[in-house]
Amino acid sequence: MTVTEESTPVSHFERIGGAGSVTAAVELFYERVLADPELAGYFVEVDMAGQRRHLAQMLTVVLGGPNAYTGRDLATAHQPLGIPVAHFRQVGGHLTAALTQLGVPGDVIEDVQAVLAQVQEQVVAGGAGADA
Numbered sequence: 711m712t713v714t715e716e717s718t719p720v721s722h723f724e725r726i727g728g729a730g731s732v733t734a735a736v737e738l739f740y741e742r743v744l745a746d747p748e749l750a751g752y753f754v755e756v757d758m759a760g761q762r763r764h765l766a767q768m769l770t771v772v773l774g775g776p777n778a779y780t781g782r783d784l785a786t787a788h789q790p791l792g793i794p795v796a797h798f799r800q801v802g803g804h805l806t807a808a809l810t811q812l813g814v815p816g817d818v819i820e821d822v823q824a825v826l827a828q829v830q831e832q833v834v835a836g837g838a839g840a841d842a
């Protein structure tokens with residue numbers, strides 16, 4: 711088979727500019743989250759360097775880039791935090807805003823939002839992963 715542009719679609723990860731763009735998005739995202747008085751408290755005792763690294767790795771996978779995720783699964787990391795749906799939505803809003811601010815195309819943002827909807831149950835309190 712001949713490999714053409716048509717048969718090897720470019721991933722969202724490549725389209726937005728690869729690892730550098732993901733790092734920029736994660737930086738901007740946590741700047742926004744830590745500046746949000748309703749959310750900042752969750753991160754007071756968190757090692758933010760490791761946190762940024764893990765979110766960047768995860769966002770890379772979500773965007774179709776290489777999988778090098780070394781963090782815990784989402785339910786294990788979030789169920790002990792008792793996160794209400796309102797805070798989940800606020801965090802999703804900050805991610806969307808960060809991606810928009812960086813000029814990420816709308817179809818990519820829509821796909822990221824679809825993944826957020828898929829993981830909501832693992833992240834919010836009492837979600838599907840609660841007893842896992």
Ligand code: HEM
Pocket residue numbers: 749752753756757760761764765768780781782783784787788791793797798799801802826829833
């Ligand atoms: C929207 C989907 C979300 C995704 C994809 C996500 C992603 C992640 C990732 C990859 C980690 C690192 C896990 C690890 O290091 O093992 C993490 C940890 C964490 N997340 Fe989220 N997160 C989401 C929503 C939220 C929300 C809504 C909050 C709070 C309102 C939150 C607060 C935290 C905190 C505090 C930690 C650190 C927990 C710890 O170190 O014990 N996350 N998240």
